[in-house]
Amino acid sequence: MDTQKFIIRQISIFSENRPGRLAAIAHALGEENINILAFSIAEANGFGVVRALVDKPEKAHDKLQSLGFNIAFTDVIAVQMKDQPGGLYVVAKILGDAGINIEYSYAYSGKEGAVLILRVDQVEDAIKKIRNSGAVLLERSVFH
Amino acid sequence: MYWDEKIETLKPADLQQLQLKRLKKTVKLVQNVGFYKNKFAEAKIKPSSIKTLDDIRKIPFTKKQDLRDGYPFGFFAVPLKKVIRIHTTSGTTGKPTVVGYTRNDLDAWSDLIARNMTMVGITADDVFQNMVNYGMFTGGLGFHYGAEKIGMTVIPSATGNTKRQIEMIDDFGVTTIHCTPSYAMHLSEVAEELGTSLESLKTGLFGAESWSESTRKSLEKRLGVTAYDSYGLSELFGPGVAFECPERDGLHIWHDSYLVEIIDPKTGEQLADGERGELVVTPLVKEAMPLLRYRTGDVTMLMEDGCLCRRGKKIARITGRSDDMLVIRGINVFPSQIEHVLLKIPEVGNQFMVYIDKINHLDEMTVEVEINREYFSGELADLANLQKKVVKELRDALELRTTVRLVEPGSLPRFEGKSKRVIDRREKE
Numbered sequence: 001m002d003t004q005k006f007i008i009r010q011i012s013i014f015s016e017n018r019p020g021r022l023a024a025i026a027h028a029l030g031e032e033n034i035n036i037l038a039f040s041i042a043e044a045n046g047f048g049v050v051r052a053l054v055d056k057p058e059k060a061h062d063k064l065q066s067l068g069f070n071i072a073f074t075d076v077i078a079v080q081m082k083d084q085p086g087g088l089y090v091v092a093k094i095l096g097d098a099g100i101n102i103e104y105s106y107a108y109s110g111k112e113g114a115v116l117i118l119r120v121d122q123v124e125d126a127i128k129k130i131r132n133s134g135a136v137l138l139e140r141s142v143f144h
Numbered sequence: 145m146y147w148d149e150k151i152e153t154l155k156p157a158d159l160q161q162l163q164l165k166r167l168k169k170t171v172k173l174v175q176n177v178g179f180y181k182n183k184f185a186e187a188k189i190k191p192s193s194i195k196t197l198d199d200i201r202k203i204p205f206t207k208k209q210d211l212r213d214g215y216p217f218g219f220f221a222v223p224l225k226k227v228i229r230i231h232t233t234s235g236t237t238g239k240p241t242v243v244g245y246t247r248n249d250l251d252a253w254s255d256l257i258a259r260n261m262t263m264v265g266i267t268a269d270d271v272f273q274n275m276v277n278y279g280m281f282t283g284g285l286g287f288h289y290g291a292e293k294i295g296m297t298v299i300p301s302a303t304g305n306t307k308r309q310i311e312m313i314d315d316f317g318v319t320t321i322h323c324t325p326s327y328a329m330h331l332s333e334v335a336e337e338l339g340t341s342l343e344s345l346k347t348g349l350f351g352a353e354s355w356s357e358s359t360r361k362s363l364e365k366r367l368g369v370t371a372y373d374s375y376g377l378s379e380l381f382g383p384g385v386a387f388e389c390p391e392r393d394g395l396h397i398w399h400d401s402y403l404v405e406i407i408d409p410k411t412g413e414q415l416a417d418g419e420r421g422e423l424v425v426t427p428l429v430k431e432a433m434p435l436l437r438y439r440t441g442d443v444t445m446l447m448e449d450g451c452l453c454r455r456g457k458k459i460a461r462i463t464g465r466s467d468d469m470l471v472i473r474g475i476n477v478f479p480s481q482i483e484h485v486l487l488k489i490p491e492v493g494n495q496f497m498v499y500i501d502k503i504n505h506l507d508e509m510t511v512e513v514e515i516n517r518e519y520f521s522g523e524l525a526d527l528a529n530l531q532k533k534v535v536k537e538l539r540d541a542l543e544l545r546t547t548v549r550l551v552e553p554g555s556l557p558r559f560e561g562k563s564k565r566v567i568d569r570r571e572k573e
Contacts, residue, residue: 010522011522012522014515014520014527014550014552015552016549016550016551016552016555042524044524044527044528044531045528045531046549047527047531047549047550047551048524049523049524049527051522068552068553068555069552070515070520070553071520071522072520072521072522074522074523103523103525104524
C-alpha cells in the first residue's frame with residue numbers, strides 16, 4: 001500500500017506565550033497568500049506550539065523562518081468523519097479498536113465534511129490499520 | 145556579656161602586637177602552599193619582609209578565582225591527615241571552592257560563634273533552632289558547634305518543612321533562631337496562618353544574604369524577636385566573622401582573628417575609615433587553609449566611632465558586591481555559572497537573561513533561554529522535557545531551584561561590551 005500519499009505536512013511553530021505572537025504568524029501567512037486549513041495551539045509552561053495545516057507548507061516554512069520563527073514540519077494524517085452527532089465516536093472507536101496511539105489530535109469542519117487530524121507515533125503502521133478498519137483517510141493532495 | 149572579655153576588649157596597642165605576631169606566623173605557614181610560594185617569589189618578598197602590619201601591603205591579593213584554580217586541595221597548608229572537615233562553597237564554573245579545617249580551626253571557629261552569640265545575650269539557658277542547610281554550607285555546622293560550645297539546647301532542624309519548624313519552636317520552647325532573613329519572613333507568615341505567635345522566641349540571628357533595616361523592623365514585629373545581622377564566608381571559616389552587638393549599629397569584626405583592610409576595588413589602594421570599599425581580610429588564626437589579603441567582594445567600610453560595648457572597630461552592614469555575584473535565598477550565584485551550565489546543553493543557545501524577584505518574601509530566580517533552531521522538533525513534549533532538563537542542570541550546578549522560560553531564538557538582548565544579563569527586581573529598601 002502506498003502510505004506516503006496519506007502523510008500530510010503540518011507546520012509546527014514554537015511560540016512564547018505572550019500577546020501578539022499568533023497575530024504575527026497569521027499576518028505573515030496572509031501576506032504570502034497562504035491559506036490555513038486547520039490549526040491548534042498546544043500550551044505548556046510559558047510557551048506553546050502552534051500547529052497548522054496550510055495549503056503551501058514549504059512557502060509557509062520559509063516565510064516564517066525568515067522572520068526568525070522556529071518552525072518544523074511534522075507528519076500527521078487526516079481521518080474523514082461524518083459531520084453529525086456521533087461522528088467523532090465512530091472514528092474514535094475505530095482508532096481505539098485498531099490500537100492506534102494518538103499523541104495529539106485536533107479537528108475541523110469544512111466543505112468536505114468533518115476532519116480529524118492525528119499525530120501518531122508509528123505513522124505508516126497507523127495508516128495501514130486505519131485503512132483496514134474501514135475508516136477514510138484523506139490524501140495529502142486534499143490539503144497541499 | 146562577653147565570651148572572652150580579655151581578647152574582645154584588647155587595647156589597640158596590645159591588639160596590634162597580637163595581630164603582628166599572628167600575621168608573621170600565618171605568613172610562615174602559607175609557605176607550605178605552592179600558590180603563595182610563587183606569589184612571594186613574583187613579588188620579590190620573603191616571610192621576613194613582613195616586619196610590621198603595614199608591610200602586608202607588599203603581599204599580593206588572593207582572589208576567589210585563585211582558590212578555584214587550586215581545586216581541590218591546592219590551598220591546604222597542612223597534610224590532609226590534619227584536615228578533619230571539608231566544606232565547599234559554590235564556584236563559578238562547575239567546580240566548587242573547597243575549604244578545610246584542622247581541629248584547632250574548628251575550635252577557633254566555634255569560639256568565634258560563641259563570642260557572637262554571647263555578645264547578644266544568649267546563654268546556656270537558651271533553646272536554639274538552627275534553620276539553615278546542614279550540608280556543605282558552613283552555616284549549619286558552624287552555628288551548631290558554636291551553640292553547643294555555649295551549652296545551649298541545640299535543635300539541628302536544618303531547612304524545609306516550615307510547619308514542622310513552627311511546631312518545634314512552640315513545643316520545645318525555642319528562644320533563639322538562626323536562618324536567612326527571607327526564610328524568617330516566610331516562617332512568620334506560615335506561623336500567622338497557623339495561628340501561633342511563636343511566644344517563646346526572643347532572638348533572631350539572620351545572615352547569608354543582605355537585608356535592610358525595614359526588614360529588620362518587620363521581622364522583629366512579626367516574630368517578636370530582637371534581630372541581629374551575622375556576617376561570614378566559607379573562605380574565612382564561615383559565619384561568625386562579624387556580628388552585631390546589642391547596639392545594632394554596625395558589626396564587630398574579630399580583629400584578633402581577622403586583619404581587616406578596605407580597598408578601592410579598582411585600584412587596590414587602601415581606603416580610610418568611613419570610606420566605602422571592598423572588604424579584604426587576612427585570617428590570623430587559620431591553620432588548614434591560611435589566606436593572605438583575601439578579597440571578599442563584599443562592600444562595606446570601617447566605622448570611625450568606637451562602640452559602647454568596648455569591643456573593636458566595627459564594619460558597616462554589607463551594602464553590595466564589588467563583583468557580579470548574586471545571593472539568592474542565601475546561596476551565592478555567579479552569572480558565569482549559569483552560562484557554563486547552558487553551554488553544556490546544545491538544545492538551548494548561550495544567550496540568557498536572569499530575573500530575580502521577591503515572591504512571598506523568598507527570592508525567586510527566573511532564567512530565560514533561547515531554544516536552538518537546529519534542535520526544534522516541532523513537538524511540545526520535547527520542549528517540555530528540555531525545559532525540565534535545564535531546570536535540573538541548573539539545580540545540580542547552583543543547588544538552587546529556578547524557573548526556566550524557553551524563549552524564541554533571537555529574542556533575547558545581545559550585548560556589545562559590558563553585558564547586563566541580570567535584572568534584580570527585589571525591592572531595595
